[in-house]
Structure formats: C-alpha cells, structure tokens
Amino acid sequence: MSKKNSDEYWKQREQDEQDWINENIKNDDDFNKHLQEYYQELIDRINKDISNQLIRYAEAEGADLSEARQRVSDEDVKAFENKAKSIVRKAEKIRKRKGFVSRSDFSKEINARMRLYNATMRINRLEMLKAQIGLEIMDTNLDVHDDVDQRLSNDYLGELKRQAGILAMYESQHNYKDVAKVIMAQTKNATFSERIWANTDVLKANLDRELTQAIIRGENPRELASRLRKYVAEGVGNVTNVTERIARTESARVLNKAQIESFKKAGYKKCKWVAEGSACKICRGYALDNDGIFDIKDLPVWPVHPNCMCSTTPWYKKEEE
Template sequence: MVELGAFEQEGLEKMLQEAYKNGYLSTMKGLDSASSFFSVNNEAMAKTLNEKWTNGANFSERIWENKEKLINTLNNEIRDGIIRGDSYQKMNMTLRKRTEVGAYESLRLTVTESSFVTNQANKQAFMDAGIERYEISAVLDKRTSQTCEHLDGQQFKFKDAKVGSNFPPFHPWCRTTIFGIEND
C-alpha cells in the first residue's frame, strides 16, 4: 500500500504539473496584452502544488491520508469478517465495495486538485499579463451547486482572491473557472 501511495502521489504530481503548465500557457496565448515571450514560472508552480489550500493539507498529504484510511478499512473488514466467520467470498465482496469507495475518493481528489491547479495557473498568467480582475464562470446545468450558480458572472480583484470563497474551486468536483477582465 505504501508503494501504491507513492505511485499515486508521483503520478498525480506529474499530472498537476502538466495541468499548471497547460493552463498557464493557454491563458497567456489567448491574451492580447501578454508579451509574446513568456514561460511558466517553476517556482510559482511548485508553490501552487505545495499549497495547503483546503483542510490544512496539500495534495500529497491528502493522498497519504486516503491511503491510511483505506489500509485501516481493509484491516478492519478482514478482522471483522474472520471474527464473524464470513466466507472468503463474502469478505471479498465487502472489500471490493470498500475499494470502489477508495477509487471514488481518489478520482474526486484528482478532479478537485486539477481544478485548483488550473485555476491558480490561470490566475498567475492573468496577473503576469497585468490583469487585475477576474470573473467567475460556472458551468450552468442541473449539477451546478448553488454556490457556483450564485457566483457565476461576479467579478473580483485577483489580490482579494480566496479559494473556496470568491475563487474556485468552491467544493469537491467543482467545474467553475475564471477569466480575466481587461483593465480599463
């Protein structure tokens, strides 16, 4: 399990680095006000990846927390199954159900962390281009949260951006993003 956690952490870290680079570069390419010579600031990217932006933990710490919960759950299920006298088939079914929950949590972590990193990369690109304000852009459909629906179209200053309050992501699975507002 420890190897699995390290593998998951390394894979997610590489994916988040690519998400940051792609978000930053695509934002800069789309700006008229951006210099034609720009590159990703690796220091800013590392700071974003290590930021403890929710529940006082960064993505790496949340991966290890998920792994520890999964290990404890598996150990408890096996122990309890033996005590109850469950068949191997019944314990196997229980463990499969539990690991599906682990896979769901892992996917939720990946999607939410990607949202955080991409929005941070966009924010950095806009700020590097001298843009001071942004507008919230929510995906409006039947799955849209009340928070995202309420914030859609609202404008804020980058210097006042606070993740979860006036800057995405606002919740797990958040699909909301931002776009820069050209200075007057």
C-alpha cells in the same frame, strides 16, 4: 499590453472558456478511468493475497482459520521482503525522475509503513496478511500519487501556456521547485499527497479489523473469501471516489493559480466568473452577481467546493481606466 474592448470579443472569450471547461471535464473523466484501472488491480491483488494466505492454506492443510495465528514460514517472509524491496525501488525511481524529494515527498509515508509492517509481519499469518495488504496499497499509492502529481504539474504549466497565448504574453519559465510549491501547497492544513495517504489508511484499518474479527469468529474459509471480496470491492470503491475528488479539486486549484498569475502579469485588475454547465447554486450566483465581474483581489476562493469545475476570464472596459 493592449486590452480588447469589443463586446463581441468578450462574448467569444466567455464561449471559448465554456468550451475549455467542457474539454477539461472530458479530460477529467479520462484521468478517472486511469485511476480506476489502478484500483481494480489493487482489488485483484488484495483478493489474491487473502486467498493465498488463508483460504488455500486452510483447505490444503485441512486446518481451520485458527491456524492463521500460527507463525509464518521463512518462504512467506522472503516473499514479503522481495515485494517490499520492489516498492522501495519503485519509489526511488520516481524520486530520481522528479529531481528532488519535495516534489513528491512520499518517502516518509513509505518508510513509516514499512517499519510497521516489518515489525509485525513475523508475528503470525494474520499479521503477515495484513502487512501484505499494506504493501499492495502502498504499491498502488505510488502509481496514483505519481500520476496525480504529474497531472497537476501538466495542468498548471499548460494553463500558464494557454493564458500566455490568449493574453499575447511571453510564456514564463518555471523551474521544478516553483511548480512543486504550487502543487504541494496545503489547503485546509493538508497537501494532496497527505490526503491520498490518509484516504488509503482508512481502507487498511477497516480491512485489518474485518480480518481480525473473521479469525476470532472462526468463519468458514469459502464464506469468508466471498464476504471479503465484496468488502474489498466496496472499500476500494470508496477510496477511488475520494481520490477522483482530490485530483479534480486540486486540478481546479492549480488552474486557478495559473489564471490569476497570468491576469495580474498582463495588467488586468478584474476578471469574470464563468460557471460550468452543471454549476451549483453558489457558483451560478457568482456568475450572475454583477454579471460575474470581480476585482481580482476580491475573487472568491476557487475551487469553491470539491469537484468545482468553474473558471475565470480576464475582464476589462476602456472607460474604467
């Protein structure tokens, strides 16, 4: 293609990229609000499960929390099984919509946890409660995973389209498998999917421990409910922060992939690092060193760090041909 060689043009391109970064940051904030809604619903459901299984039971029956170690009722088992079936149906619906398992391969994650919960939930009311909380977390994970997957797909394809417009190229057609390879690529030996599940596994383990210790201590039901509400809110809050960081960082990774693919396809050998407004010292250094110009093959690994929102533009000067 014919490459531009006007200083004014490249200055405008850099300003346009800064504007795009700012728009991307706003979109990221909007997506985070969406995630926060999922996790607030999770907090509400976990607290409801705790209340139903322990607090209401103990107060209504006049029993103490030692009764939590008694056998669960057939009614509780049936309710658990119905909830589990609804989660499996949701997972299958998402899988069919995606077209194939490898796009969002959470099937093995769900199956492994279902086997564990089905094996333990009949032991006593405490184990039933733990299993119920596990189901609530899985239910939320399905929604979060699906939305993050869709965001990454849209980001990658959207950036390919944006770059095609900027570089005056025909937009390439990508099938689902091509997109899946980009989205599900490992970074530091883990995919975004594995990181999301590992993140909530920590929450589940911490809640299990707190519940078990509360039963051993024989805490007052009302005091236990109050303390656990705060603990649940804090734990889910930590999960929310980590998930937001995962989504933001993975988004930067697929955007970078789309940009570099586009630059190479258009015949560019160099690009310019564009640091976002609140960039860290490392990223600002990249933007200042040699005026941010890099051979594409020598471009620093991007994102440089979690939450990195920097970008790149193609760069060319006629005298370098």
